[in-house]
Amino acid sequence: MAARLLAHDVSDLCLGKPSITSLPISATIHDALTELKSSEDTHISIWTCTHNHLVVSDDQLISECRCVGKICMVDIICYLCKEDNISDPSTALKSPVSVLMSHGRPGVIQHVEPSFSLLQAIDLIINGAQNLVIPIKNKTTKRKQLRQYPTNAPTAHVGGREFCWLTQEDVVRFLLSSIGLFSPTAAFSIESLGIITTDFLTINYHSPASKAVHAIASSLVEQTSVAVIDDDGVLIGEISPFTLNYCDEMVAAAITTLSAGDLMAYIDCGGPPEDIIKLVEERLKERNLTGMLEEFSVYSSGIPFCSNNSSSDEESLPSPTTTRSGGRYNRSSSYSARIMRRAEAIVCYPGSSLVAVMIQAIAHRVSYVWVIEEDCSVVGIVRFCGMLEVFREHLERMCD
Incomplete structure (x- = not known):
């Protein structure tokens, strides 16, 4: 029974999950705020990408586009509460999103492949990961030439490939569906x-x-x-x-x-x-x-x-x-x-x-x-x- 549960990989938990909304690291806090207000997501993923050269495989594509953090409304609220920003919020919102990620700790965001095992995912979460970034298998996204995007344009896909992410809640919810295996x-x-x-x-x-x-x-x-x-x-x-x-x-x-x-x-x-x-x-x-x-x-x-x-x-x-x-x-x-x-x-x-x-x-x-x-x-x-x-x-x- 345990072997059957552990046979699952993270792609099984991705079924039906939407692609994540993303912004480039060059975006401003105002860009992130606008996207948060119009999106169904509570978090926006922040990426560093290179879109101006050829790639020959998905593996190389992944190495050129990396999620380096996530931004939510709380990040913006805490930033505006700083003494230098509370008196002039309009100017503060023009700052780059990178200033909101300085308080984060390394390892909160982890890129993993769809074949990553459930047990490996649990280990990453126990060690501090909050979001696992996983490429969504989609044949239409495989292309040799990456599309050019405006520097600060929000997009649900990165470098022509879509991603979703798994949270701690997703993993706990999945385990709850098999809670009988964990008796007593x-x-x-x-x-x-x-x-x-x-x-x-x-x-x-x-x-x-x-x-x-x-x-x-x-x-x-x-x-x-x-x-x-x-x-x-x-x-x-x-x-x-x-x-x-x-x-x-x-x-x-x-x-x-x-x-x-x-x-x-x-x-x-x-x-x-x-x-x-x-x-x-x-x-x-x-x-x-x-x-x-x-x-x-x-x-x-x-x-x-x-x-x-x-x-x-x-x-x-x-x-x-x-x-x-x-x-x-x-x-x-x-x-x-x-x-x-x-x-x-x-x-x-x-x-x-x-x-x-x-x-x-x-x-x-x-x-x-x-x-x-x-x-x-x-x-x-x-x-x-x-x-x-x-x-x-x-x-x-x-x-x-």
Whole structure:
């Protein structure tokens, strides 16, 4: 049974996946922002390519076109929060996308061939890979002369060849479809499996949200979140990159001027309350941030909203506090058809089973789940990476 599962290669997980949206390394942040607002993707891949000479094989084509990073709305938001940029966001957006990739760590993006094994893919993820870039087999893309593209033109294919990428979520979802092979391990508690990470990022509810900018950037790299806690360590909510990715770049104004608690209300379901919008504008005036004030005033006058839908699985999950209900606003009307989770923290308990936590994370499209005690104090966090380590060990035992 284990051999059958391990016989799968990454191409089996690519079936039906769309080609990734890409930008050249020479593009500006404004180019990336425009593409993010019009695309169904939350991340844009960044490439270095040479398109002005002949290639004789796909292998050589791959060596000439490489994905060197990925950009999302959170990268842009954190960049705009910097002191030099918050006063003049228009100028900041003219910077090259390369400045957004300086905080990343090597190995987050990995090129692999379609024949790469599932086990090899799991090993890469455990060692820090977040996205595996895989060429899509398409006979029509094989050509000896590469097409010329404008220097900053966004494209769903690179160098005449299309690519997709696999995420940690894709691999965990695939393993969940064969969860019966991992009995009884999948039924063990996350505490007994030792996958609760007690080193996590926090900010006090009353602290300025600006103090969390570095933590937000770090949580994006680590694919976790920032816990918002009270003085007793009780989980009030979170500032999550997964939620911020569905917001607009002008959230930078809210992060700069609000407390962590007010920021949660600002990005919560249903869009920012009018009184908090006015508070942001007043504080931008007080700090003489005229450039951001002008941008924010235009933005806040026409914030789009999502539909107010909730699912039964959301209502059944434990929640540390009473949170606001309603649909959460997004940055573009093109996102209205998406399935987007609420801004509240997704939580479990030390005694929760591994399979239950997997289902929670996948249902809410996040790569982590907070672990709390009965009094809602934070114990730690469980990540996809830790789950995959458990499955990797189980597969090794099955193959012995």
